[in-house]
Amino acid sequence: MSAQNEVGGELPAGIFGAPLFDRESIVWWRGLERNEMTVQACDRCAVLRWPARALCNRCWSFECTWTAVSGTGTVVSWVTSRHPFGPWRHVPYTTALVRLTEQDDILIPATYLSNDDTLTIGSPVVASYLDTSSLRPTGAHTPDGGPEPTTVLAWRAAEI
Ligand SMILES: [Zn+2]
Secondary structure (H helix, E strand, O other): OOOEOOOOOEOOOOOOOOOOOOOOOHHHHHHHHOOOEEEEEEOOOOOEEOOOOOOOOOOOOOOEEEEEEOOEEEEEEEEEEOOOOOOOOOOOEEEEEEEEOOOOOOEEEEEEOOOHHHOOOOOEEEEEEEEOHHHOOOOOOOOOOOOOOOEEEEEEEOOO
16 A cells, blocks of 8 residues: 555655564564564463563563464544644644454554544554655664565554
8 A cells, every 4th residue: 555545645754653673573564564464472371462572471471473463453542643743744643542353452553544533432443554665765774684664554444
């Protein structure tokens, strides 16, 4: 998907922050590049964890397997920013906090692309995967030796 929203057309450069990858999260970012949402599943107790981290916070295991999840959830909260915090951030934009379908305690914030006039707590949403490579330079070194990830997650209203 190109960098477009569903209500205003082409997104201006800078509406998304650059992926902040590290040794643990690079697998998350690579999944987004495949238009897939993946999270860590503990190999000992099966609890899912996001954001990525080395240790399971339930059983303290270091072992995990990256697992594809549905990319669906429900809105828990949202905020619409109307104040420009810098020239790189165009307003207004809405960030939705979404409870992942697979596990109640996984809450993932991302830019909300649909019309936020219809947002309510519990609104069903689906993941969108936005290639932002044309919006900023790349070239950073990554823990996996690949190119810098440029796909970011966004949420949009689910078709009901
Ligand atoms: Zn565990």
